[in-house]
Amino acid sequence: MRQHHDADARRFIQVEHPEVGYGRFLVSQLSNPNSLVMVAEQSGTVIGYVFADVESTNWMEFRGPCGVVHDIYVDEAARRLGAGRELMSAAIAWIRSNGRSQVVLLTKSGNEHARRLFAALGFRPTMVEMTLDLEVKGDE
Numbered sequence: 001m002r003q004h005h006d007a008d009a010r011r012f013i014q015v016e017h018p019e020v021g022y023g024r025f026l027v028s029q030l031s032n033p034n035s036l037v038m039v040a041e042q043s044g045t046v047i048g049y050v051f052a053d054v055e056s057t058n059w060m061e062f063r064g065p066c067g068v069v070h071d072i073y074v075d076e077a078a079r080r081l082g083a084g085r086e087l088m089s090a091a092i093a094w095i096r097s098n099g100r101s102q103v104v105l106l107t108k109s110g111n112e113h114a115r116r117l118f119a120a121l122g123f124r125p126t127m128v129e130m131t132l133d134l135e136v137k138g139d140e
Contacts, residue, residue, distance in 0.1 A: 003073070007108060010133050026051060036094050040074065040083040048074035050087040054098045067095025069105040072114070084117055092121070 015021060029035040029051065040048040051071040057064050069091055074084045095103050106129060107114050 003108075007110065008131075011131050029053075034098075036091060038087060038090055038094075040078075040087050042078055042081075042083070047078035048072070048083045048087055050091045052091040052095060052103075054095060054100050063104065064102065065100055066102040066104055067092070067098070067100040069103060079113070084114070085121070088117065088121055 012018070013021070026037050026049075029037050032053070034055075035051070035053040037051050038049065039046045049072070050069065052067055052069045054067050055063070055065065069088070072084060072087055072091075074087070092103055103123075104126070105118065105123065106127075107118060109128075
């Protein structure tokens with residue numbers, strides 16, 4: 001959460017301590033049968049996580065039933081050890097086991113390391129998100 005927020009604070013949720021809110025949200029997904037929250041550990045220490053879910057047809061996004069990897073993170077000190085690949089492989093297997101034959105994700109445009117990992121796993125670029133920040137004057 002902090003990595004995204006630090007890269008573009010205007011694009012992501014602007015609240016104090018966004019990690020706390022996101023942490024609560026992830027915990028709330030543990031009991032959701034359509035969601036997966038999985039961690040990677042090294043010597044008993046959490047070094048990363050993945051959050052994914054399975055979704056039905058989404059007409060607003062022109063998508064059929066699929067799996068969505070919403071977030072993956074590996075601690076900077078533990079990168080390049082294979083945890084990201086293992087987390088993604090586990091999420092893809094879980095999505096497949098839930099009857100979905102397509103997986104989609106969004107990735108930060110400047111995150112070349114993650115983009116290389118996703119490409120190595122077979123993902124292909126399909127969409128580009130663009131953001132326009134509108135200035136709001138007063139309490140309109």
